Amino acid sequence: MRITVDRDLCDLHGQCVLTAPEIFSFDDDGELQYLPEVDDELGARAEAAASVCPTGAIEIRP
Amino acid sequence: MIPSSSGRIVVVGASLAGLRAAERLRKEGFGGELIVMGSEEHLPYDRPPLSKELLKGERERDDIALRGGQELDADWLLGETATGLDLSARVVRTASGRALSFDGLVIATGSTPRRLPIFDHELPGIFELRTVEHSLALREQLGRTPHLLVVGCGFIGVEVASTARALGAEVTVVSLDPPLAIAGELISGVCAGMLADHGVNLHIGRTISEVLGDNRFEGVVLDDGTRIEADLALVAVGAAPVTGWLEGSGLELGNGVVCDASCAAIGVEGVVAAGDVARWPNPLFDSAPMRIEHWTNAVEQGSAAALTLLQGSGPETVFAPVPSFWSDHFGTRLQSVGLPALAGETKVVDGSLEERRFAAECRRDGKLVGAITYGMPRALLKYRIALSRGEPSAPEASLAS
Numbered sequence: 001m002r003i004t005v006d007r008d009l010c011d012l013h014g015q016c017v018l019t020a021p022e023i024f025s026f027d028d029d030g031e032l033q034y035l036p037e038v039d040d041e042l043g044a045r046a047e048a049a050a051s052v053c054p055t056g057a058i059e060i061r062p
Numbered sequence: 063m064i065p066s067s068s069g070r071i072v073v074v075g076a077s078l079a080g081l082r083a084a085e086r087l088r089k090e091g092f093g094g095e096l097i098v099m100g101s102e103e104h105l106p107y108d109r110p111p112l113s114k115e116l117l118k119g120e121r122e123r124d125d126i127a128l129r130g131g132q133e134l135d136a137d138w139l140l141g142e143t144a145t146g147l148d149l150s151a152r153v154v155r156t157a158s159g160r161a162l163s164f165d166g167l168v169i170a171t172g173s174t175p176r177r178l179p180i181f182d183h184e185l186p187g188i189f190e191l192r193t194v195e196h197s198l199a200l201r202e203q204l205g206r207t208p209h210l211l212v213v214g215c216g217f218i219g220v221e222v223a224s225t226a227r228a229l230g231a232e233v234t235v236v237s238l239d240p241p242l243a244i245a246g247e248l249i250s251g252v253c254a255g256m257l258a259d260h261g262v263n264l265h266i267g268r269t270i271s272e273v274l275g276d277n278r279f280e281g282v283v284l285d286d287g288t289r290i291e292a293d294l295a296l297v298a299v300g301a302a303p304v305t306g307w308l309e310g311s312g313l314e315l316g317n318g319v320v321c322d323a324s325c326a327a328i329g330v331e332g333v334v335a336a337g338d339v340a341r342w343p344n345p346l347f348d349s350a351p352m353r354i355e356h357w358t359n360a361v362e363q364g365s366a367a368a369l370t371l372l373q374g375s376g377p378e379t380v381f382a383p384v385p386s387f388w389s390d391h392f393g394t395r396l397q398s399v400g401l402p403a404l405a406g407e408t409k410v411v412d413g414s415l416e417e418r419r420f421a422a423e424c425r426r427d428g429k430l431v432g433a434i435t436y437g438m439p440r441a442l443l444k445y446r447i448a449l450s451r452g453e454p455s456a457p458e459a460s461l462a463s
Contacts, residue, residue, distance in 0.1 A: 013388060014439040015358065018399065018446040026440045051082060052361050054110065054388070056129040 001043040002061045003036055009057035016049035016058060024049060064166040064332060064372055069094040071371065072154055072162050073136075074144045075170030076100025077109070078357065079337025081128055082364030083168045083371075084136050090372050097162065099139035099154075102193060105131040110357055112197040113221035114390055118228060119201060123194055144171065147311040149330055166332045166371045169308070169319055170364060173301035173338035173355060178213070180273055181297050187279030189296045191218055200296065204229050208293035211282060213270065215241040217389045218298040220253060224391035227260050234263040234290055236270060236282070242389070245398060245434055248408040248422055252415060252436065256392050265290075301355060303339040317341055318353040323382075324375035325367040336360070336367035346382045346449070347401060347431070356387040384449045386442075394418060397439055399446045400432025408434070412441055 003023065010032060016024040017032070023046055024034045038046055043060065050058035064071060071087060073080045076098050084098050100106075106128040115121040139156075146155035147167075154162045175190040177183065183190065189200045200222075204210065207230045212219045215237035223233045235241075240250035241257060257264055265284060272283035274291070281291040303318040314320040314328045318341035325342050327333040335342075337360040341353040354363075366381040373379055386399045402408065405424035413420030413436075421441035424432040433445035 012439060013395075014397070014442065015386070017440075017443055018384075018386060021443060021447065026443075030440060051365065052358050054357065 001038055001040065001046060003034055003038065003046050004059045004061075005032060005034060006057045006059070009055045011055050011057075013054050015052045015054060019052050020045040020049040064092070064094075067093045069165035070163065071096050071166040071168065072164040073098040073168040073170060074100075074154060075168075075172055075337070075339070076102065076104075076138065076140060077106050077170070077172055077337070077360070078128060079172070079339075079360035079364035079367075080168065080170035081106040081131055081134065082361050083170060083334075083336055083368040084134055085130055086365040086368035087372065088135055090369060092372060094165070096136040097139060097164075098134070098136045099142050099144065099156070099162070101141070101143040101157075103141045104194065105138065105140070107131075107194060109192075112191060112194065113218050114225055116194070116197050117201050117204070117222065117225045123198070126194070144307045147308050147313065149312050149333075152332075164332075167334070168364075168367060168371060169327070169333065169335040169339055170337045170360075170367075171304040171307070171339050173303050175297065176300045176302050178270070178297060178299060180270055181213075181295065182273070183297075185273075185275065185279050186277070187275070187294050189294060191222065191296060191298060192301070200294070203294050204231055206293075207231050209234065209291070211236065211290060211292035211295045213237070213295060213297045214299035215239060215266070216244065216298060216300060217242065217387075219296070220257070220391050221389060222296055222298065223257060223262050224260070227262060227392075232263075233261075234265070234292060236265045236268055236284060236290070238267065238269055240266055242396070244403050245396065246402045246405055246408045246424060248410070248415075249396065249402070249434060249436075252418060253391075253396075256394070256418065260392050301338065303341075303353065305339060320351065322375050324370040324379040325363060325381050326370050326375045332371065334367035334371045336363040340367070342381060344382055344385075345380060346384065347404070352401075354385050356385060358386050359383065384446055386446070394437050395439065396434065396436050397442055398432060398434045399442055400424065400430070400449045402432040402434050404431045413438055 108126045143157040209232040212235045241253035268284045270282045271285045274281040319335040321342040338355045343351045370379040389396045402424040408424045419437040421435045
C-alpha cells in the first residue's frame with residue numbers, strides 16, 4: 001500500500017507518530033518522515049494513523 | 063452478532079464517532095443496509111475548528127466537512143432526531159414519527175453543552191458552542207469587537223478566549239475551576255499565565271450570582287460582588303452525554319451509556335456505543351468506567367464499537383486506547399497522552415515553564431499515568447508507547463533522558 005502525506009495539510013500534530021511509530025516518525029529537525037510503501041500488515045496501522053490525523057493529511061492507496 | 067451480508071444497522075449520531083463506526087462496518091464487510099441518522103442537517107463535520115479557524119474566519123463551513131462522509135455507502139437521515147428506543151421491538155423512534163427497525167445499533171449521539179440555570183439562553187447575546195451554526199453566530203458578533211464574557215475555562219472557553227482576543231475583542235473569563243483543570247494544576251498555572259499575558263481578564267474560583275439585562279445580555283455580577291459589563295456571554299461549562307432519548311429503554315445509563323470493555327451496551331444484544339456518549343472501562347487504567355470527549359477517542363471508539371457489533375464482545379474486541387488530546391491557543395499547542403487528571407504529581411522533565419515550551423510527566427503513586435507537552439509534540443512519543451504497554455501499573459524511573 002502506498003502512503004502520501006499532504007505537507008500543506010499536515011500540521012505536525014504527530015497523532016500518526018503516536019499511532020503507527022513503525023511508519024511515521026519525526027526526524028531531528030522535527031520534520032515528519034514516513035515509509036512511502038508498506039505491506040498489508042503494516043497497511044492496517046497506516047490506515048489507523050490516517051483516521052486519527054486531525055487534518056486528514058494522510059492518504060492511503062492500494 | 064450481526065449477519066455480515068444482510069440485516070440493517072442503524073447508526074444514531076452523524077458526527078465523528080458515528081461516521082467512523084459506519085466506515086468500519088463497511089470496511090469489515092458488512093453488506094446489509096446501513097442507515098446513519100443525525101439531528102443536524104449536515105453531513106459529518108469537524109468540530110475542533112468551531113472554536114478556532116471557523117470562529118476566526120480562516121475557514122468556512124464547506125472547509126470543515128469530515129473526510130469520508132461523501133464516500134460512505136450508507137443511507138443518510140439528516141435533520142432527524144432519535145426520540146426513543148424500544149429494545150423488545152428493536153426499533154428507534156424519531157421526532158418525525160419514524161420507527162426504524164434494526165438488527166444492530168450504534169449509539170453515537172455525542173454530548174450537548176451543559177447549561178447554567180442562571181442563564182436564560184433565549185436572551186439575545188448569550189451563546190453556547192457545539193454546532194457550526196453556534197460558531198458562525200458567535201463569529202458574526204465577534205466582528206463588532208465586543209466585550210465577550212466567557213463562562214467556564216475548559217478547552218472551549220480557553221480557545222474561544224484566544225480566538226476572540228486575536229479578533230480584537232475584550233475578553234473576560236469567569237470560572238469556578240482553574241483553566242484546563244482536566245490537564246492538572248501545572249497546566250492550569252501555565253494557561254492562566256498565558257491568558258493574563260494576552261490581556262484576558264480572569265476571575266477564577268468565582269461563580270455568577272446575577273445576570274444583567276432585560277432585553278439582551280448586558281453583564282453579570284459575581285459572587286464576590288464584582289460587576290462585569292459585557293456585550294456577549296459564551297457559556298462553556300462542559301458537556302453532558304445525549305441520552306435523554308434512551309431513558310426508559312432498559313439500557314443502563316449513568317453519565318452516558320454504560321458499556322462493557324468492548325463498548326457493547328450492558329445486558330443487550332447488538333447495541334454498541336461510541337464517542338462522547340459512551341462510558342466504558344478502559345483496562346489500561348484501573349479506574350472506574352470513563353467517558354472521554356476527545357476527538358481522537360471518537361475516531362478510535364467509533365471504529366472499535368463497529369467491530370464489536372459485528373464480532374461480539376470478547377478479548378479480541380476490548381477497547382484499550384491511550385487517551386490523547388490537543389488544544390491550540392495563543393499560538394501554542396498543548397498535547398496530552400494518558401490521563402493527566404489522575405496524576406498526583408506532574409513534573410517538568412524537558413524544556414521550561416518560563417518559555418512555555420516543555421514536556422511534563424504525570425504520575426500517581428510513582429506510576430506513569432500520562433504526559434503533557436506544550437509546544438513539543440515529539441516528546442510525547444515515548445510516553446505514548448510506555449502507556450500503551452501498560453506501564454501505568456509499573457513504577458519506573460523518568461523516561462525523559
